[in-house]
Amino acid sequence: MALIEVQVPDIGDFEDVGVIELLVQPGDTVKVEQSLITVESDKASMEIPSSAAGVVKALQVKLGDKVKQGSVILTLEAAGAVASAPAAAPPPAPAAAAPAPVVVAGPAGSYGGAADVECDVLVLGAGPGGYSAAFRAADLGLKVVIVERYATLGGVCLNVGCIPSKALLHVAAVMDEVRHMVDLGVDFGAPSVNIDKLRSHKDKVIGKLTGGLAAMGKMRKVSTVRGVGTFLDPHHVEVEETTGAGTERSGAKKVLRFKHAIIAAGSQSVKLPFFPQDERIVDSTGALALKAVPKKMLIVGGGIIGLEMGTVYSTLGARLDVVEMMDGLMQGADRDLVKVWEKMNAGRFDKIMLKTKTVGAEATPEGIKVQFEGLDGSKSEGLYDLVLQAVGRTPNGKKIGAEKAGVAVTDRGFINVDLQMRSNVPHIFAIGDIVGQPMLAHKAVHEAHVAAEVIAGTLKGDKELASAAFNARVIPSVAYTDPEVAWVGLTEDQAKAQGIKVKKGLFPWTASGRAIANGRDEGVTKLLFDDSPEAHGHGRILGGGMVGTHAGDMIGEVALAIEMGADAIDIGKTIHPHPTLGESIGMAAEVAHGSCTDLPPARR
Ligand code: FAD
Secondary structure, eight states: OOEEEEEOOOOTTOOSEEEEEEOOOTTOEEOTTOEEEEEEOSSOEEEEEOSSOEEEEEEOOOTTOEEOTTOEEEEEEETTSOTTOOSOOOOOOOSSOOOOOOOOOOOOOOOOSOOSEEEEEEEEOOSHHHHHHHHHHHHTTOOEEEEESSSSSSHHHHHHSHHHHHHHHHHHHHHHHHHHHGGGTOOOOSOOOOHHHHHHHHHHHHHHHHHHHHHHHHHTTOEEEESEEEEEETTEEEEEEEETTTTEEEEEEEEEEEEEEEEOOOEEEOOOTTSOSOTTEEOHHHHHTOOOOOSEEEEESOSHHHHHHHHHHHHHTOEEEEEOSSSSSSTTSOHHHHHHHHHHHGGGEEEEEOSEEEEEEEEETTEEEEEEEETTSOEEEEEESEEEEOSOEEEOGGGSOGGGGTOOOOTTSOOOOOTTOBOSSTTEEEOGGGGOSSOOHHHHHHHHHHHHHHHHHHHHTOHHHHTOOOOOSOOOEEEOSSSEEEEEESOHHHHHHHTOOEEEEEEEGGGOHHHHHTTOOOOEEEEEEEOSGGGTTOOBEEEEEEEETTHHHHHHHHHHHHHHTOBHHHHHTSOOOTTOSTHHHHHHHHHHHTOOOSSOOOOO
16 A cells, blocks of 8 residues: 655745645545645635545644645555555546646735625526525525626526527527428428517527526525625625616625625636627627528637537528638547538538638628638638637636635636635635536536535535535536537547547447437447456446437436446346437447347347
């Protein structure tokens, strides 16, 4: 058994800083990057992460000790050397992005005035992260206040993201399906689109969901203070009231005092600096406003958001160009799955420009003239009625006065957190897009529950709740295009790149009765199982991906199988209903196991 000493790493100019909090005890199992102690200087406080994983044998520091770079924090029985460690778990893709380098916060502010509102938990931002944290904390008996600058709860996801995009994608999918019916002998004729009605349908969907959230908040006695919140110090936030449908400031201010805070301030679209101010150049929010259907549209950025919006506009009649700096669209998913989507969608695009940068743009009366430069130096130009900027999202960490609370924010605006979603300030937590990739609503909600439970457990002395942590193995991704592409855990491309030996079970939907009956048998379901010598032929599932209609609705089963450590027999012998698309998951497992009877026999 290897005993190692974990030391204080390079913490910049900090010499002889006091230990103010011990975050682990002998016997605890710690992971790499998990916070071990909190230290405080006269300038800031910060948590010191572990450089190794294992079981804490002995703490070498106590509260009040002074430490500096090289001081031994504790001795650890390193993971891998621990005799009683559980059987090797599959090495799925990391659940959350590795934290960015430690950034030290500046001196915190100090507010000496009175507070208008006091609460146990202040939640800054009411997106999926914020409202879920607030509701969970309230359900656990805490007094909670949400601060939100917009009139409705729900954040990006409900108002200008996941939900409105899916409302429009559903309509697009139905229109495409109806067109396809002609081949099956049913002709509904050419669709006539009333764009005002379509927009109002989308707005009604948003209204129903955000209204539902407001009602659920009231039932839980969660108060909402509307306005832009900024930290005054580690226990106070000032809120400048906003009015109307946007974020117009009225000038009225309130101060809120909190015991704990959860920062859930989300992210915003990245804007390319060289694009002129012009209503024909939009981000995803502008595209979702659905003002008109352009004849010719450029999508800058070939990621999920751009391709989903492109699907909607092209079904409504726009011709598309897409420009992407990388060598393929929909990065992250396995190329074999993306190829199926590409083949089905080739007809939507006039040009797919890969390995190409957008380098300039000019607003002209005829349209937006955009200049491109290939990575090989080639130059080209295009004229567009609408340009969608979909080159990523940037976190809002630098806009909330975090430094006044002593909360460290990275150069890029992220807030680093530990597995309990704590920032470097122990009573201030952060969740959702603001803590890192993947920027997805379901990740934000999971993190929200962890933060709320840790806070409730701490305030109420409930050890079980207080020990909640983000320990999900995987986070699924879905492109809600047509067909949908969904994946979770290890991808085949990652397995190759990392030299991980996997056994693949691939089930083509050309053999799925349901897919054929639906007239949509282009799909594929793929599962990857651990095929390392230690797995002895019974490796657990490490990842899976699908392309096909409703793939997004089915990927949850693969995520569950990974979380449960299932192997090919567990999945293949689970009786799936027939005839369904979901059956393809069981059959892909049977293929890996060698027992599939729905495909021709494997060659001997
Ligand atoms: P947000 O939803 O960004 O919410 C943050 C909230 O904080 C906002 O309401 C903001 O107004 C408020 N706020 C910020 N600063 C302050 C302040 N100082 N004071 C007061 N309030 C403040 N994810 C999926 O999982 N599935 C999808 O299908 C999907 N589709 C998407 C489609 C589009 C077009 C876009 C843009 C995103 C999509 N996403 C999707 C991503 C998803 O919307 C985000 O991951 C999710 O909303 C993040 O939640 P959050 O709580 O971290 O922050």
